[in-house]
Amino acid sequence: MGWYRRFTNMLRPERLSRDIRREMEFHMAERADDLMASGMPEPDARREARRRFGNPSTQQERTRDTDILTWLESLAADVRYAGRALRASPGFAGVAILSLGLGIGANTAIFSLINAVVLRTLPVEHPEELMQVTMGGKEQGTVFTNPLWEAIRDRQDVFSGVFAFSGTEFNLTAGGEVRRASGTWVSGDYFSTLGVRPALGRLVIRADDVHGCPPIAVLGYGFWQSEYGGSRGVVGKTISLDRTAHTIVGVADPSFFGVNVGESAQVYVPLCLRPGLESRSNWYLRVVGRRKPGVTPQQVATRIAAIAPAVYEATVPQRLGVAEKAAYLKNGLNAVAAANGLSPIRRQYQRALMVLMAVVVLVLVVACANVANLLLARAAARGREMAIRLAIGAARRRLVRQLLTESVLLAGLGAIAGIVFARWGTSLLIGLLSRGQLPVSLDVGLDGPVLMFTLGVAMLTGILFGLAPAWRATRIDPQAALKATGRGVAEGHSRFTMGKALVIGQIALSLVLVIGAGLLLGTFRKLVTLDPGFKREGVLIVSVNLQNAGYGPDRYGAVHTDLLGRFRALPGVQVAAASAITPISGSSWNDYIRVDGFTPKSADDALAYFNQVTDGFFAAMGTPLLAGRDFDARDRLGAQPVVIVNETFAKKFFHGANPLGKYYRHVEHDSLGAPIQIVGVVKDAKYKELREETLATAYLPLSQDSVQSAYANYVLRAVGAPSGLAPGVKAMVAEVNRSIALELTPLSDQVDQSLARERLLATLSGFFGALALLLATIGLYGMLSYSVARRRNEIGVRIALGAGRERVMRLVLGEVVRLVIIGVALGTVVAFFSTRVMTSFLFGLSASDPATVIGAAAMLAGVGLAAGALPAWRAARVDPIAALRDE
């Protein structure tokens, strides 16, 4: 009732003040009447009536105040008072705000990343209408061939617009070292379906995407700004993409970054310009449509599934075997919501981000426990203040409100600090993410949802850590509190069980975080120190592309042979070789094989991985040749086809028998290729990623390849640091031909990039684990110092009665040991159940790795004892005379 009235009063102050004035006027009139009745003349009577009332306008205001403003005013007073109370103890306020700032900041940073990667919808018109066409079934494939895309486009009747696109990279330079721009091949309806508007000029339209279209390009807004300084004269100029001049027709809207979250397309080019569109076995296009109004997502999925047989029937790839064709025709189609965009980084990082979110929530809980503990101690210290306020008539509810205002104010200040930390943290996060194979570009600005999240977290934490201490602080018997002088031993005892519980909880949670961090750090260390079967240091990879360098395709082989010779002659190069694929590069090549005497358990059991290399490749990579020989001049095109296999290949297909001199064949659709003889066995080496079970791998000689490739990856083992070779390499290649495109990457960088997610998790969980540990230590230290200060009298008595210093120290340390043991035991149990969710992130150790758990527990125990040592020492040094005299 009171609330409602205050509220309505606030809305109509005019009427209210009129009411009060009328009421007072009536009172004065009545008074004047009475005075006149007793014989006073009218003017005097009126004056006297008014005088008795005091100043009517202040009076009126006073009355009105109680109605409207008391509430707001008392709130303002609460905030002012809280501010003063915090300023009065800057140490307490500083620690609390810093704890909360770190906790809230960590949460805001991780949440803003999750928001950007997972939650936010695409910045286009009605993103909820967008659906991605997939292959359905178990595999959920999302890429299609161009003939498939055209068949889907021509047969579908559920989308008002549908488009295909594919990410790619363009070389911006006309020759020499490659400069890459991220590009997107887009079909004609890409921009119109998404509803993207041009910032300048025009975008790609349907008429641009026809057979034999002229080369045009649309620039991304960011690229236009960085590359052309936002010059409006850019439309009509040309841009060199893979050494072909494309006419720039326009610039896309600044808010549009493409459909793939985390990637920012710099150039959009019509799909019709892509080479090899007719290929029915080249899968690279993703298909997205906007469903027609009135068609439900379920209907879209059903109708799309219905056209699948016709679509696949019309697009059967050439030269398929019977079984392969049957499998191809069995593929289905499905459509799934695509409002949040598509994202390779989402697939890669979603679970990692969720784990991190859980971690930072725990950190925040530890921080809250810290602040709650500080508030408890503070409440105990303010017991007299509370008692006095209760004694002079303050309502308990009022005091709780006052204390809660204080904690919410703390949380608010913590949130401000947190936003600062978060801004700084997110750019760090993006940096960590960007060290992966995909350059990451995310908008992690403080948008509405992120701010709401931070605000919500701050309010929640303020109430969470403030409520219990406030309740405690005001549950006080004023008489007892005022009578007590602080000499009692038992006094305040019960209050401490809550503080102890908080400290135990902190220790337990920090242990969980430290164990988690230990597991992730252990995983990262295992991967970094793992022997991949090659020596990752000291090798420079030089990727060379002869396309558009003025050579005919029949000359590629000769040019590469010439280049290899020159690389080998370069000063500083120990060994040089060429290969089609370098390890941990993301590229791979596999094929079905047939080996006499080997019966595959399933179709995929006969799958082997391949690479093509020149002689010297194993020497350059540091992979030992275990048996047989390396390739040499004998292995020409037309001679007996030969191969070098790894140990796993030999073990798997030849059951450990000596494979030298034996043969295998490639399965080519329904027939078999020529027998290939094994001439060497090399040590196992990782192929696609460090985590993999070593794959059965065969290395074919580049010299026996009938197709001359424009591309080759040279691996140069350097005498010194691989980067030292770069100038010589560039100069040498330029001398041969200025138009040859090349890219230089140290092998160690390439391997490092594959560990981006592991590095992110290890770095952040390590940081957060340390943070939680620090917060728990502060909590333990604070609680103990306070407890020692409270028990100063008691300790003084003990010492006076002859207790030795060590005994007193043991008294305090015993307390520490008890708290730490309970906390560690609890934490170990919680960790045992919770670290299981991380199993998929771990490598080389289990989720309950004993060494990690014991190490973490020992670390926590050590830190806990260290935190307790200072208060214990202080307790032992209590001067009994001073302590007992002190009232």
Add this chain to the structure above:
Amino acid sequence: MSRQRNDILQGTLVLLVLKTLSAQGKMHGYAITAHIQRASADLLRVEEGSLYPALHRMEQDGWLRAEWGVTEKNRQARFYVLTAAGKKQLATEQESWARLTEGVTRVLRYA
């Protein structure tokens, strides 16, 4: 001016107003002051400045209900009535007043 001050002790005003309204039913503010003064044989005088804030507060607390009406002299006045919550409050306040006076009396007698 050497007029003896009989200002009502802070806190007892509420008790007096509640009691007055409980005994007299519906009354406006002026009548309440007049009644208290009369009933206390001029020993107590309600200060006008405190009365109206007190009435409004009590109304907010739900002890009183107020409505505009017309007096015999045909003047517009705000009339107050005790609510059920007000009756309960009156009982509490009366009891604590009794305790207070008894306590004070005992102290004066024995201290």
